[in-house]
Amino acid sequence: MYDPTIFENLKVAIENQVYDLDNLERIIDITNRDDRMDFSVMARDFAIEFTLVDHDNVTAEIVLKASLEDLAAEILEKPDANPGCFLILRFYKQVQNVTEQCKNIELALNGIWEEDVYITQTLSFVYGHESSSYMNMIEVVFNHKINEDHISEIPEFLDHVLETLVVLNDI
Secondary structure (H helix, E strand, O other), X not given: OOOOOHHHHHHHHHHHHHHHHHHOOOOEEEEEEEEEEEOOOOEEEEEEEEEEOOEEEEEEEEEEEEOHHHHHHHHOOOOOOOOOEEEEEEEEEEEOXXXXXXXXXXXXXXXXXXXXXXXXXXXXXXXXXXXXXXXXEEEEEEOOOEOHHHXXXXXXXXXXXXXXXXXXXXX
């Protein structure tokens, strides 16, 4: 009998709760979903993107990653291994006043997310197009792997994601 991996169990748990926020609660609109197997490095990636209903200025993306080492350690039941997945959260937002808005974003996210995350902001623009704004990709990387023990924390995690979307829409 097939025994789902940590990655599969977390993916389904996250996906189900995000779809409930879209279909049942109508808090968000899902805009994209990716489920990939990277055969060059034998890794798994899952990503789901969404915006708040009626506030599509900021997009959230939840990314779940499992490496070959983690997948193999789990499937082969290696003793002393600690298999799990990495969780990355991205937000995409247009900014005009880079200095002020990026500082406010940094302060807001540090207030919402726990201390064991790494937050970066990457600004970009399309060369040749006159624009007074930049696309800001705000990345929140969690410094530890997660596993099935963390499934009960998904609702609280999603509450923080929604809070972050509200705050970023106001900045």
